Amino acid sequence: MRLSAKEKQQIRRVVVYPIEQNDFYNMTLISDLKWRHAVKAYDPSKKVSTEDIEKIIEATRLAPTSSGLQPFKLVVVSNQALKEQMVPGSLNPDCMRDCSHILVFAAWDQYTDERIDEVYDRTTDQRGLPRGRFSRYTDMLKESFGRQTTAQHFAHISKQTYIALGFALAQAAELRISSTPAEGYDNELIDDVLNLKEQGLRSVALLYLGYANEEKDWLAQMKKVRAPKEDFVVEYK
């Protein structure tokens, strides 16, 4: 049965807007995002379970990236001795020391033809397609990145990591796990401790995960402040 345009529009309305306006802010993702804040102090005695860490890793892995290249790795640090070595490089040393896990978003140091081929060979292999099926596209990518500097590569790659950081923040919030995104750290020191250079990687951002120390986390009691919607949204109707 073919539906008329009017019928399709009616169905869309039912499917897309089935909820009352007042329920909008009770939707899970919005309430999760309202719950979270950038935690300033952690309880060192409370550790995030392996199951929950796996969920956060999976949300991060599922983040979309430009051309699907996933040009970064996620380094997961829970080893206390390693954390202690990293502490002098953090702007939030107590968070780094007392949190349960640190996720390090570690970008490829540059795009290379080999790295692009590796990703697209995996894609064709997993989809049961012949290797080279996307060669016109990958040739275009290689040509385009070939004209850029490594600094331009790194800037582009860094942007991809922030999407994944957002997904990790949202997944942690859904699990009611405290978190702090952090760019405030000494990249050289952290990269050195984690041997990132040797792996062709450079850290972009960190995410501290754990359970807040409710007495010391001074931000917990403060109102969440965001630009008012009227200033934030530029709408053309």
Ligand SMILES: Cc1cc2nc3c(=O)[nH]c(=O)nc-3n(C[C@H](O)[C@H](O)[C@H](O)COP(=O)(O)O)c2cc1C
């Ligand atoms: C990319 C990024 C880097 C950040 N770096 C730090 C940091 O180094 N230290 C810190 O305490 N907070 C850091 N923050 C937290 C922000 O200050 C915080 O997210 C912002 O003020 C909004 O507050 P809320 O997250 O509590 O809602 C960072 C946030 C983002 C998204």
